[in-house]
Amino acid sequence: MRWRVPLILLALCFVVPEAAHAARINEISDSTMAERALRFFSFQDPSLRNALIGSMLLGICCGLMGAFLVVRKLSLMGDALSHAVLPGVALGFLWNMSKDPVAIFIGAVVAGLLGAGTVQLIRNTTKHKEDAALGFVLASFFGVGICLFTMIQNLPAGNKSGLDKFMFGQAAALSHGDVMLLGGVTVLAVVAVGLFYKEYRVTSFDAGFARSLGMPVQIFHYSLMLLLAFAIVASLQAVGVVLVSAMLVIPAAAAFLLTDRLGSMLLLSALFGLCSGAFGSFLSFVGRNLPTGPFMVLAAAGVFAAALFFGPRHGILSRWWRQRSHSARIQRENTLKAIYHVLEADEFCRELATVTELAERRRETLEETMRQLAAVRRAGFVTISGDSLSLTPSGWQRACEIVRNHRLWELYLTNAAQIAADHVHEDAENIEHVLGQETVLKLEKRLNYATRDPHGKLIPGLSDIHQAPGAQGRATGFGASQSM
Amino acid sequence: MPSPAPLEVHDLTVAYHKKPVLYGIDLTIPQGNLIGIIGPNGAGKSTLIKAVMGLMPVSSGWVKVFGKPYKENCHRVGYVPQRESVDWDFPVSVMDVVLMGRYGHLRLAQRPTKNDHEIARECLEKVKMLPFANRQIGNLSGGQQQRVFLARALAQESDLYLMDEPFVGVDAATESAIITLLRELKARGKTLLVVHHDLPSAKEYFDQLILLNMRLVAFGPTQEVFTSEILQTTYGGRLTILSDVAQTLGAQP
Numbered sequence: 249m250r251w252r253v254p255l256i257l258l259a260l261c262f263v264v265p266e267a268a269h270a271a272r273i274n275e276i277s278d279s280t281m282a283e284r285a286l287r288f289f290s291f292q293d294p295s296l297r298n299a300l301i302g303s304m305l306l307g308i309c310c311g312l313m314g315a316f317l318v319v320r321k322l323s324l325m326g327d328a329l330s331h332a333v334l335p336g337v338a339l340g341f342l343w344n345m346s347k348d349p350v351a352i353f354i355g356a357v358v359a360g361l362l363g364a365g366t367v368q369l370i371r372n373t374t375k376h377k378e379d380a381a382l383g384f385v386l387a388s389f390f391g392v393g394i395c396l397f398t399m400i401q402n403l404p405a406g407n408k409s410g411l412d413k414f415m416f417g418q419a420a421a422l423s424h425g426d427v428m429l430l431g432g433v434t435v436l437a438v439v440a441v442g443l444f445y446k447e448y449r450v451t452s453f454d455a456g457f458a459r460s461l462g463m464p465v466q467i468f469h470y471s472l473m474l475l476l477a478f479a480i481v482a483s484l485q486a487v488g489v490v491l492v493s494a495m496l497v498i499p500a501a502a503a504f505l506l507t508d509r510l511g512s513m514l515l516l517s518a519l520f521g522l523c524s525g526a527f528g529s530f531l532s533f534v535g536r537n538l539p540t541g542p543f544m545v546l547a548a549a550g551v552f553a554a555a556l557f558f559g560p561r562h563g564i565l566s567r568w569w570r571q572r573s574h575s576a577r578i579q580r581e582n583t584l585k586a587i588y589h590v591l592e593a594d595e596f597c598r599e600l601a602t603v604t605e606l607a608e609r610r611r612e613t614l615e616e617t618m619r620q621l622a623a624v625r626r627a628g629f630v631t632i633s634g635d636s637l638s639l640t641p642s643g644w645q646r647a648c649e650i651v652r653n654h655r656l657w658e659l660y661l662t663n664a665a666q667i668a669a670d671h672v673h674e675d676a677e678n679i680e681h682v683l684g685q686e687t688v689l690k691l692e693k694r695l696n697y698a699t700r701d702p703h704g705k706l707i708p709g710l711s712d713i714h715q716a717p718g719a720q721g722r723a724t725g726f727g728a729s730q731s732m
Numbered sequence: 733m734p735s736p737a738p739l740e741v742h743d744l745t746v747a748y749h750k751k752p753v754l755y756g757i758d759l760t761i762p763q764g765n766l767i768g769i770i771g772p773n774g775a776g777k778s779t780l781i782k783a784v785m786g787l788m789p790v791s792s793g794w795v796k797v798f799g800k801p802y803k804e805n806c807h808r809v810g811y812v813p814q815r816e817s818v819d820w821d822f823p824v825s826v827m828d829v830v831l832m833g834r835y836g837h838l839r840l841a842q843r844p845t846k847n848d849h850e851i852a853r854e855c856l857e858k859v860k861m862l863p864f865a866n867r868q869i870g871n872l873s874g875g876q877q878q879r880v881f882l883a884r885a886l887a888q889e890s891d892l893y894l895m896d897e898p899f900v901g902v903d904a905a906t907e908s909a910i911i912t913l914l915r916e917l918k919a920r921g922k923t924l925l926v927v928h929h930d931l932p933s934a935k936e937y938f939d940q941l942i943l944l945n946m947r948l949v950a951f952g953p954t955q956e957v958f959t960s961e962i963l964q965t966t967y968g969g970r971l972t973i974l975s976d977v978a979q980t981l982g983a984q985p
Binding site for chain 2: 319321443444446447449450452453454456457458459460461462463504507508509510513
């Protein structure tokens with residue numbers, strides 16, 4: 249697909265090795281917020297570069313993996329896995345009493361897979377479903393992890409272990425090795441997803457069908473879970489055990505609100521992850537050594553909220569707008585219909601109706617009627633001068649169509665559905681606004697081009713719709729031209 | 733030597749949690765037939781076709797597809813799963829789903845070619861769903877979704893089709909369109925096995941019937957096996973169902 253190439257390039261340019269021997273960010277002396285912001289954007293500081301690049305890489309790989317979790321309805325799996333890796337981190341530290349990235353990575357991945365395996369085991373051998381299994385694994389592994397962490401803190405070397413960063417994340421504590429690890433995992437994830445996009449998509453959508461094709465569905469599932477474990481473990485240091493699941497789920501969930509294609513969802517999710525990562529590390533730096541995780545998650549949540557409100561198709565705002573314009577249209581059409589009725593009551597002898605007549609007919613105050621007429625005028629359906637109003641050609645056409653829809657539908661209900669004539673009005677009131685042209689033609693044919701509705705009123709015909717009001721033949725009655 | 737049967741099932745037993753669902757099924761399906769699989773709920777109708785494709789662990793017995801184990805001939809089998817088996821909110825378009833039918837003909841990591849797209853388009857046209865090609869699959873009616881699954885199976889260009897309740901939740905027009913399509917496939921020498929739950933239409937649709945209730949009750953031409961006696965055996969003492977059937981059948985001209 250087209251989106252794969254830029255994604256791979258993007259990932260590669262972040263992995264360009266960076267020398268990182270300067271002081272940690274926490275050692276940077278006190279300065280004002282503006283100074284720190286300036287420093288952030290100058291990219292002078294190697295450790296700052298590590299933090300920023302690491303956070304962005306984290307956003308990409310978590311975004312990609314998270315998208316699969318969300319579409320597979322496994323969002324909680326990320327949460328359980330991220331908590332389950334904690335004892336592994338502690339054991340990795342205890343291995344040689346140092347924060348060796350490799351040992352911690354291996355320990356954490358093993359613990360994560362053990363957690364995933366336990367979930368599977370509980371689900372397959374007991375009557376518990378996945379949710380209970382995930383809850384159990386999340387809490388118990390996390391508990392063991394906390395115990396081990398406390399133990400390490402009490403050891404002589406534990407005080408300076410920096411293991412506390414694993415809880416809430418501190419991007420500033422990322423070493424060059426950590427960033428390389430994140431880069432490696434991100435490249436792996438991008439390459440795997442890019443290469444096996446087709447396979448991951450079909451196994452996620454319809455595993456049974458994929459297996460019927462002879463695809464090794466289990467291998468793809470476990471490879472995804474392994475990549476997920478890699479992504480979680482590599483991200484721990486920057487975002488923390490507690491919140492890494494948010495970086496998996498939130499960008500993906502936001503992307504899902506905006507698109508209904510997996511390809512663009514992956515791309516958007518990675519992009520949102522990247523932006524949240526960058527934003528989180530920026531805030532954490534400017535705010536002087538604050539934990540990074542919460543800020544990243546807040547940024548991601550901001551993106552989600554924006555997608556929820558402003559999404560072009562499923563967003564709350566656009567839905568509200570569509571609903572509003574829909575009901576405004578119904579209002580206008582009802583007003584048009586009332587004007588038609590006023591003219592009809594006088595057998596179409598005149599072209600002009602008055603606002604007073606209309607208000608009387610609709611049992612409204614003059615103000616209300618004027619307000620609704622103003623909306624109809626804005627749509628170009630009527631012209632108003634003083635108290636008298638006249639329909640424009642398009643207004644006349646629309647009014648005829650609505651009345652025609654209404655009466656045809658009433659007739660259809662009484663004829664075809666055997667509903668009594670005095671029970672059909674309400675239904676027709678609703679359907680008249682949504683009947684399509686094609687349906688109307690079919691209805692008409694089915695009703696044998698009838699000219700009168702169940703109440704004996706004339707149904708305006710096609711030729712009436714295309715004639716201006718007050719034209720010849722009006723007095724002989726509407727729909728007469730259609731009669732057979 | 734005649735060419736091997738599209739499907740041969742020998743002494744197939746399938747168990748869920750040690751409870752047998754299918755027991756000692758023996759079947760040899762001849763080529764070029766439209767065959768219905770009927771039986772009461774829980775009779776193992778879906779299980780039978782899933783076990784054939786290895787989607788379910790088999791306790792004993794074997795399955796051969798065109799004379800070979802399923803794995804070796806899976807590209808000759810098309811599958812229509814039950815519509816409820818997938819999440820219709822999944823972010824894919826109608827076209828994407830139909831293209832999945834071509835995956836069996838593609839290598840690992842190989843992308844669908846222009847030719848595959850062309851075939852997918854033709855299959856969509858056959859089920860009259862081409863105008864919906866770019867729709868997300870959730871924005872379709874039940875009948876349309878079923879037609880998408882059918883188009884995907886058509887795109888597999890298989891010789892044996894296994895379909896799990898393709899008529900569930902579809903309107904009458906779609907149902908007759910689907911059955912026309914299935915008959916066309918049969919006329920082209922394809923073999924079709926269709927899990928079906930509606931007895932009256934089963935009699936009308938299929939040349940042969942497999943009557944199943946954990947065991948194979950009967951398999952043969954519809955007019956021979958669609959007797960009240962065999963139906964009684966298949967459906968057990970469920971007289972309410974049977975009398976319904978009798979009524980419906982009686983009402984038919």
